[in-house]
Structures are given as C-alpha cells and as structure tokens.
Amino acid sequence: SQQGEEDPQALSIQEGENATMNCSYKTSINNLQWYRQNSGRGLVHLILIRSNEREKHSGRLRVTLDTSKKSSSLLITASRAADTASYFCATDAGGAQKLVFGQGTRLTINP
C-alpha cells in the first residue's frame, strides 16, 4: 500500500491562478519530497523539506510541512500551461532514500 495520499486527485485551473495540492502520510518521516512528471516520463525533483522545517520556497513553489498532522502542501503560484503535469509527494518512510509515493495529483492548466 502507498504511504502518501495526494488531494485532489485531479485539479484544473486557469493560467495565472494558484494551484494547491495536499499530501498526507501515515508514519514518521525524516524528509518529504515533491516531484513533477510529464506524460508518464521521468520524475523531476522539485523540492525536499526536512522534518524540522515548516516551509520552503523555490521560485514559484512553496511547500509546507506539518508533522503533527502528517501532511504537506505544494503551492504553485501564477500557474503556466507548462505546469500541466502530475505531481507526487514522496516520503522516506520506507527507509533512507527508499521513497514511498502517493498516487499523485493531475494538474491541468487551461490557457
């Protein structure tokens, strides 16, 4: 079974709007990572947040982590058509560098 659960499973917004995706997990972690995947190809690493961090930024991305609620969120601001992809959260709940993924959120940005 998979550790993380992303919510929503699918999200469709207009270009320029912000997109928020959520991830919940079940066990204690050392870090959580977010990845993007275009059309069933390889995963692109977006950001890693450690259990002692609450928020991280990278360009238009903002990730938060609430270890008390075992949840994380990914915010993409000022979305672009090129942001259309599937987004996955992954934790190290399986052990060091053995990632456990959720089922992902399919994000569609409409022009």
Next chain:
Amino acid sequence: ETGVTQSPTHLIKTRGQQVTLRCSSQSGHNTVSWYQQALGQGPQFIFQYYREEENGRGNFPPRFSGLQFPNYSSELNVNALELDDSALYLCASASPEDTQYFGPGTRLTVL
C-alpha cells in the same frame, strides 16, 4: 537534466521471457534505487543498491533482481515476465543530501 540515463526507452516482451533494463547514475552517487510505476499510479520501490550490495527491497518477488557496478551503472533483471509487469521502470540515484534524481524511465510492455 538529472544526469541519470536509462536504456532502452521502450521494450516489448512476451510472457515468460526475461528482460534486462539498464541505468547509469550520476558520478559519485553510491546509491541507486529502482521503482515500478503502473499506469495511473505512483512509483513503487523495488529495491536499492549501495556500493554494489542490495540494501533494501520492496514487496517484489525474487524474479526481480539487480546488479550495481563500480562505474555507477546498474541493471534491473526480471525473469518469467507476467502481464502485470507492464509498467514504467524508473531508476534513481541519491545525492548525499538525500535528494533522489530520476532517469527518464523504460516503458516495458508484456504481451
């Protein structure tokens, strides 16, 4: 570019056959992990190699095996292929900071 390459890109096999998938990791990354991603699902951890030794395994049968070589390349071998083995196979190498960098994947179809 992640610096991780995989070959071949696509592969078609029939039930019962054997397959070998290859991955070349980033120089200096001693850990390589393999994942299976079925259509519409998140990746699932198959196993990990560290300095040429298996270092953890997910819920996959023994017919899934691997090798890691000193030149940062690795192989995933699957024997007695089954229809359910059809998936995208991803390898990832890990940086010392725990970030995992994924290759573009090999799409395996079993007929």
